[in-house]
Amino acid sequence: MMDSTTSRKPLFGQKSRLLASGLGLLFWLLVWELLARYVDLSVVLSPPKEVFLTLFRLMQTGAFWLTIASSFLRILTGFAAGLFLGVLFALLSFYSRIMDALIHPLMSVLKATPVASFIILLLFFSRNQFIPGIIVCIMVAPVIWANGLKGMKETDPALLEMADVFSLSKKWQLRHIYGPSLKAYLLPGFLTALGLSWKAGVAAEVLAAPPLSIGGMLYRAKVYLETPEMMAWTLCVILISMGLECLLKHLLLLTGENGRRPAP
Numbered sequence: 213m214m215d216s217t218t219s220r221k222p223l224f225g226q227k228s229r230l231l232a233s234g235l236g237l238l239f240w241l242l243v244w245e246l247l248a249r250y251v252d253l254s255v256v257l258s259p260p261k262e263v264f265l266t267l268f269r270l271m272q273t274g275a276f277w278l279t280i281a282s283s284f285l286r287i288l289t290g291f292a293a294g295l296f297l298g299v300l301f302a303l304l305s306f307y308s309r310i311m312d313a314l315i316h317p318l319m320s321v322l323k324a325t326p327v328a329s330f331i332i333l334l335l336f337f338s339r340n341q342f343i344p345g346i347i348v349c350i351m352v353a354p355v356i357w358a359n360g361l362k363g364m365k366e367t368d369p370a371l372l373e374m375a376d377v378f379s380l381s382k383k384w385q386l387r388h389i390y391g392p393s394l395k396a397y398l399l400p401g402f403l404t405a406l407g408l409s410w411k412a413g414v415a416a417e418v419l420a421a422p423p424l425s426i427g428g429m430l431y432r433a434k435v436y437l438e439t440p441e442m443m444a445w446t447l448c449v450i451l452i453s454m455g456l457e458c459l460l461k462h463l464l465l466l467t468g469e470n471g472r473r474p475a476p
Contacts, residue, residue: 258440267444275424280448282424286341287413290348294405297349298356299398305357306364319354327351327412331419340422347416352405356398363397364390403457410453 241260248259258266270276301319305312330350334343371389417427426445433442 266440283426286344290345294349294352298353301357302360340420343420344416348409351412355405359397359401363394367393
């Protein structure tokens with residue numbers, strides 16, 4: 213009886229959060245509708261109903277899904293490259309003071325430089341279709357590097373002392389001691405970088421205008437003053453980004469729960 217009561221609590225908590233999120237969403241949709249009625253000019257601010265109908269109309273075309281797939285592939289490739297480089301640079305910075313002295317200024321410059329500057333510079337050196345992926349990599353790598361390096365530095369010193377006493381290998385230490393600490397810091401950075409990658413990737417597509425891209429469709433809608441379509445594509449990006457983040461959180465939650473289960 214006690215177990216059934218305990219098991220209901222997370223369910224009720226989840227329902228409350230969903231209800232609160234739904235009410236918050238309805239509130240901002242109402243604000244959007246009121247602002248659109250106040251402006252009373254669809255070319256400036258389209259009402260929610262018109263935007264959702266436009267999005268539904270776009271979803272019925274094959275070009276829409278091909279565009280989504282192309283942008284998704286570019287951004288995902290850049291995200292994977294940024295994730296790999298971020299972890300690699302974090303390891304190099306942690307184990308080598310010389311490499312840290314070289315990598316730290318580079319990461320600081322990458323974080324401080326505006327995305328538009330990188331995009332304009334890359335227009336002279338790279339093909340348009342490659343620029344969004346490169347930009348995403350540039351934006352993701354510093355986030356992963358900073359979180360990964362901090363995670364390794366925050367490792368419990370007592371565990372490291374124990375590893376030295378028993379002469380455990382660096383490989384074993386990296387997997388069983390640094391690994392959990394690294395995971396605790398990398399996962400939040402992973403989620404942050406995922407949202408950042410979509411923003412940076414679509415912004416790069418707007419300026420670079422590669423074929424079959426969400427950013428290219430946004431630019432086209434802006435040129436022809438098709439505000440409902442522009443807002444529909446923007447809504448599409450928001451939904452994809454939020455959906456991927458929720459999916460990733462759910463997978464990480466399942467992984468964490470599985471990791472805490474005792475062996476039978």
